[in-house]
Amino acid sequence: MTSVSLQNLSVTYASSIPVLQDVSLTVGQGELMVLLGPSGSGKTTILRAIAGLLQPNEGDIHFDQRSILNVPPERRGAVMVFQEHALFPFMDVGANVAFGLKMRRMDAGTIRAKVAQALAAVQLAGYESRRPDELSGGQRQRVALARALVIEPRVLLLDEPLSSLEPALREDLRATIRTLQQQAGITMIFVTHDQTDAVAVADRICLLMHGAVRQTGAPRSFFERPVDSEVARFFGGINFLPGIKRGRIVETDLGPLEVDDSERPDGDVLVTIRPEAVEVGKNGHNNLVGMVESYSFQGLVARCGAGISDTQLQLTVTPYQRFSRGEEILLHLPRERIHLLPIETGQ
Ligand code: ADP
Ligand code: MG
Numbered sequence: 001m002t003s004v005s006l007q008n009l010s011v012t013y014a015s016s017i018p019v020l021q022d023v024s025l026t027v028g029q030g031e032l033m034v035l036l037g038p039s040g041s042g043k044t045t046i047l048r049a050i051a052g053l054l055q056p057n058e059g060d061i062h063f064d065q066r067s068i069l070n071v072p073p074e075r076r077g078a079v080m081v082f083q084e085h086a087l088f089p090f091m092d093v094g095a096n097v098a099f100g101l102k103m104r105r106m107d108a109g110t111i112r113a114k115v116a117q118a119l120a121a122v123q124l125a126g127y128e129s130r131r132p133d134e135l136s137g138g139q140r141q142r143v144a145l146a147r148a149l150v151i152e153p154r155v156l157l158l159d160e161p162l163s164s165l166e167p168a169l170r171e172d173l174r175a176t177i178r179t180l181q182q183q184a185g186i187t188m189i190f191v192t193h194d195q196t197d198a199v200a201v202a203d204r205i206c207l208l209m210h211g212a213v214r215q216t217g218a219p220r221s222f223f224e225r226p227v228d229s230e231v232a233r234f235f236g237g238i239n240f241l242p243g244i245k246r247g248r249i250v251e252t253d254l255g256p257l258e259v260d261d262s263e264r265p266d267g268d269v270l271v272t273i274r275p276e277a278v279e280v281g282k283n284g285h286n287n288l289v290g291m292v293e294s295y296s297f298q299g300l301v302a303r304c305g306a307g308i309s310d311t312q313l314q315l316t317v318t319p320y321q322r323f324s325r326g327e328e329i330l331l332h333l334p335r336e337r338i339h340l341l342p343i344e345t346g347q
Contacts, residue, residue, distance in 0.1 A: 001029035002063050002077070002154040002187050004050065009059035011045055011211075019045050020056070020211045030185040032178070036198040037208035038234075043191040044083075046208075047157045050189065051080045063154060077154035081144050081161055087132040093119070093143050094128030100151040118150035119143075121180055138169035142176070149180065156181075158190045162197055174201050195235055207231060223274065229341055232272055238314045239278070243271045245340060253311045258285045258335045270341040275303065277337035278315035286333040288313075292323045306331060 004027040011020040020042045027033040035043045048054045050061060052073030060067050068076050079100075087096050097115045106114075119125055122142040132140055141161060148156055161177070162170045178201050181188050192198050198205050199219040206216045215227045226232035229240055243252040245266050250257050252271055259271075290306030290313065301316045306329050313331065323329060 001185050003027060003029045003031075003065075004155055004187060004189070005062040005065075006046070006050075007060045007062065009046070009049060009056045009061070011042075011049060011054065011056050018211060020049075023059070023208075023211070023213055025206050025213060025216065027187055027189060030181075030187055032181050032188045032190060032201060032203045034198040034202035034205045035189060035191045035208060036195065036205050037193065039193055041208040042211040043193075043208060044159055045211075047080055047159055047189065047191060050076075050155065051078050051157055052076050053080075078157055079148045079151060079153035079155070080157040080159065081148045083160040083163065087140055087143055087147075089132050091132075092128065093124070093130045093132070093135070096132070096143055097128075097147045097150050100147065104151070114150050115146075118146040121149060121183075122146045122176060136169075138165050138173060141165065141173060145173075145177070145180075149184070149186075154187065156186050156188045158188065160192055161190070162192065163194070170197065171200075177201060207234070209234075225339065226272075226341070229270060229272065229344060232339075232341065236274070237272055238275055239273050240341075241271050241311055242343060243269050243340075245269045248335075250338075250340070253309050254288055254313075255309075257333060257338060259338045259340060260336045264340040264342070268343040270343050271338060272341055273313075273333055273338050275314045275316040277334065278313055279332040279334065280315070280317060280321065280329065281332055282330050283332040283334075286335060286338075288331045288333065290329045290331055292325055292327045292329050295323045295325065304329070 006023055006025045009020050009023040010018060012018045035046060037043050049056050061069060094115055097118055098111050101111045101114060119127055122145050124139060124142050162173055165173060174197060190201060202219050204217060205219055205222060207214045215222060215231050222231065222235045226235060226237065241252050243250040245264060248259055250259050250269060250271055288308050290308040292304060293307045293312060294305035296303050297319055302319050304315050304317055304323050306313050306315065
């Protein structure tokens with residue numbers, strides 16, 4: 001198994017605007033790292049630099065503590081599966097998967113066995129003689145995955161492998177990728193702009209914005225400990241209010257709130273609590289009385305807006321909890337769910 005380390009990578013295309021700025025990231029042996037970020041944030045550029053399809057302007061890339069910048073792409077052992085699953089349309093599935101092995105001049109018997117094994121791993125056993133145009137989008141994506149896996153790469157780079165698939169197939173292929181990664185112990189870097197995909201497959205997530213790393217950590221940390229309000233918003237955070245922290249109390253427009261968050265120094269802060277964390281009812285501390293201003297049924301959950309003084313808190317409730325506009329609502333903000341962010345200029 002191989003570890004990958006990006007060290008202060010910077011990339012500038014001809015337009016002279018930097019696309020990657022000082023990106024550092026370590027992916028452990030056999031880890032599944034998700035590179036998450038909005039479109040244009042530089043995700044594909046990072047994969048291309050790792051695969052050797054472009055040379056960074058600054059910085060270094062190590063596989064297992066050794067720089068690979070001077071290793072040609074075909075000898076790096078990093079295989080990239082592209083967003084638009086580029087199968088050879090005129091070759092059947094078997095030939096597509098065998099392609100990389102033929103290039104390596106393996107004997108026909110070994111190739112046949114390895115192809116069958118790779119197809120079985122992506123749940124397409126026996127599909128060797130199908131042509132790509134006889135497959136669904138999800139199946140083509142699985143073939144692309146098998147074609148990459150069969151050459152036993154040190155590092156597998158997946159560029160938005162699920163983005164062209166419908167929800168049920170996405171979930172399916174997500175599970176396949178996760179299983180393969182755990183069974184084979186391959187180091188994987190999985191690129192997506194989709195927060196749901198990221199959370200579902202990742203060991204860790206690296207969030208990129210505007211070509212720079214904003215936060216790296218376990219999926220849960222982005223919900224519970226976002227570094228700033230932009231990160232919190234990217235993960236569905238919606239309640240933000242300025243406050244002044246003094247010890248375990250924060251003064252806000254909602255009144256004084258008890259907090260647990262002791263990492264942040266006293267003074268100006270931005271208070272945030274996720275809509276799922278706001279509870280209905282009375283309970284110990286941080287009890288508020290609000291007025292229901294909006295309510296929308298969303299299927300799996302319902303979203304409610306509660307006005308308190310001049311602010312509004314958004315909360316997620318179960319679809320069975322119904323509220324009408326104008327109704328009084330009692331709210332509880334559990335102090336361990338309140339997270340304090342640095343105050344931002346312009347807030
Ligand atoms: P992502 O994969 O996150 O959507 P990319 O890495 O593809 O982002 O692109 C990051 C930025 O670099 C974008 O602004 C894009 O327009 C620009 N870019 C990508 N490829 C090139 C290129 N070959 N020449 C010039 N600019 C490019
Ligand atoms: Mg991209």
